[in-house]
Amino acid sequence: MALLLAVIPVNCALSGNAAETSDSTMSEWLKLASRFHMGGYGEAVYSRNFYSDRYQRYTDPQSAANDKSHGRFDLPHVVIYLGFDFGKGWSMGSEIEFEHGGTESAVEIEAEESGEYEKEIERGGEVFLEQFWIQKVFMPQLVLRAGMQVVPVGATNAHHEPDQFFGVYRPEGENTIMPCTWHEVAISLMGKAGNWSYQAMFLPGLDSERFGNQSWIHDGSASPFEFKIANNYAFAARVN
DSSP states (O other): OOBOOOOOOOOOOOSHHHHHHHHHHHHHHHHHHTTEEEEEEEOOEEEEESSOOSTHHHHOHHHHTTOOOEEEEEOOEEEEEEEEEEETTEEEEEEEEEEEEEEEEEEEEEGGGTTEEEEEEEEEEEEEEEEEEEEEEEETTEEEEEEEEEOSOSHHHHTOSTTSSSSSSOOHHHHHHSOTTOEEEEEEEEEEETTEEEEEEEEEOOOGGGOBTTTBTGGGGOOSSSSOOOSSEEEEEEEO
């Protein structure tokens, strides 16, 4: 979905020259606004699970065997797209994602600790920049893109919008063992020719210290720092 956002100045001058200037300014603003694109999507989900939600179901199944079912209301993903067409094949795209309603924090007085003020996290969702790139289209068969972008590995990464997969939530199998949605600061070449398309990407390698037998390479794209560690590099490619 693309929405047109136009900012139109108002000029109340009555002279003919001023009116012509106003029309010219309005035309320039409309041309500029037509290059700006805004869109997005969101999911509102209700689910009821007929099994225990306690962590003990993994370590002590007997203690959680008689737990009642539980329900949830959630906003798994709310995404805002912002883009701009600079002309001559140059464009910019970005994607801001709010997972599970984002994050919230509050400052509270702790009566049990002599009235100290403490800052606590009230909601454990996430807000992050999932995509932010600039690209140059030389021809449909050759596009160069640089910046934060989705890695072309896995079916769910390529088709992660809620109307592109079966079920309410993203496929649990792939979503559990691989980063999803996997995005990195990278450089990529891509293009389309007839029914064929391709993408080849140069990106930082996964952090093997975060691999595990519970989630395979799922956490390998994370970083404990404000930047992504890139002591090793990787390539990814996809052909459809």
